[in-house]
Amino acid sequence: MAPPQLVANYERLKAAFGSPHADQKSIGQLLLQLKIALTEARLLIPGSNSSLEDLVITRDVLEMGAFWSVRNKDIPAFDRYFSQLQTFYLDFRSQLPPSPREYPLIGLNLIRLLTQNRIGDFHTTLETLPPNILGENPFIQHPVHLERWLMEGSYNKVWQEREAAPSEEYKFFVDSLMETIRREIASCEEKAYDSLPLSDAMNLLFFTKPSDLMIFAQERGWNVDPTTQAIHFARKAEETIEIPKEKIIINSLAYAKELEQIV
Structure with a gap:
């Protein structure tokens, strides 16, 4: 049974x-205190003898911590x-x-996987869910729609x-995904x-504020001309690739001689 202070x-x-x-x-301080108390009560890694009430309390604390x-x-x-x-x-x-927070958190985790380009883990997670939940x-x-449109390039x-987004928390991960895009x-x-x-540039990069575009341009090293209202991209000097002509000719002649000997 969970200690009275933990329940309080x-x-x-x-x-x-x-x-x-x-x-x-x-809230963060309360979560820290509760995680310490749950650890001391051996509930963070519950065993078969843990009561139903204790399991529900631990799950609730972890879920609220995830949203926080x-x-x-x-x-x-x-x-x-x-x-x-x-x-x-x-x-x-x-x-x-059943917990009403379970699928909202699974959905958040799916978008997190998309932001990290972990497409394999994304589909593995989907495979563990009941078919009716997917539909x-x-x-x-x-997140399923997001992944489909990412694969199509429909940014x-x-x-x-x-x-x-079904909740405000989802917007944070979608914003992270947009940064990658x-x-x-x-x-x-x-x-x-x-x-x-x-x-x-604002339309292509999905910016709604010119100031956000200016910050992004500065980070990329782009030159912004306020007179012409245009962005000039900084190009890297093209690398010169030298083709070893003499070496290729010598190798080709050597191969030709070997073929003649084989024939």
């Missing part, structure tokens, strides 16, 4: 987590929380009541899907064009 802090965490005006720093990590843009912390939750989602699924659950459909649809588009622009009008 758990109730405080639930109240703070559900408040729209909650102090994120206070995304809200604070702490991806390593999200990874740790989600990894710890796998025991509860897989090993104790038959013993625990009906909006939290899973969202405008990825951008539009941001506004259709922008870098890929920018590399193509640098090779394809000498310059582009600022308005065209």
Whole structure:
């Protein structure tokens, strides 16, 4: 049975987590205290003798911690929380009541895998889900659509899907995904064009504010001409490739002589 102080802090965490005006720093401190208490009570790695109540409390704490990590843009912390939750989602699924946070968190993890270009892990995760969840659950459909449009190169649809995100936390990962897409588009622009009008660059890179484009251009080392309202791409000097003509001729003659001897 979980200690009374652990249960009391758990109730405080639930109240703070559900408040729209909650102090994120206070939530972080509560999470730290609870993780220490759960470790001391040997509930973070539960055993067969753990009570149902204790399992539910531990799962809830880890789920709230995962959401808190995304809200604070702490991806390593999200990874740790989600990894710890796998025991509860897989090993104790038959013993625990369904959690309303499970599929929202799985969906968030799927988008995280997309941002890291871990397409194999993305599809492996999908294969573990029930078929009806794939077709009906909006939290899973969202990353599935994103992956499909990424493979098609329909980046405008990825951008539009941001506004259709099933929760605010999803927008953070979609923004991270857009950053990856922008870098890929920018590399193509640098090779394809000498310059582009600022308005065209904004559209191609899915920026809504000129100031964001200016920051991005500075990071890429692009030259912005305020007079012509154009971006000039900095090109690297083309490397000169020397072809060893004499060596090729000598080798060709040697091969010809060997062929003559064989014949």
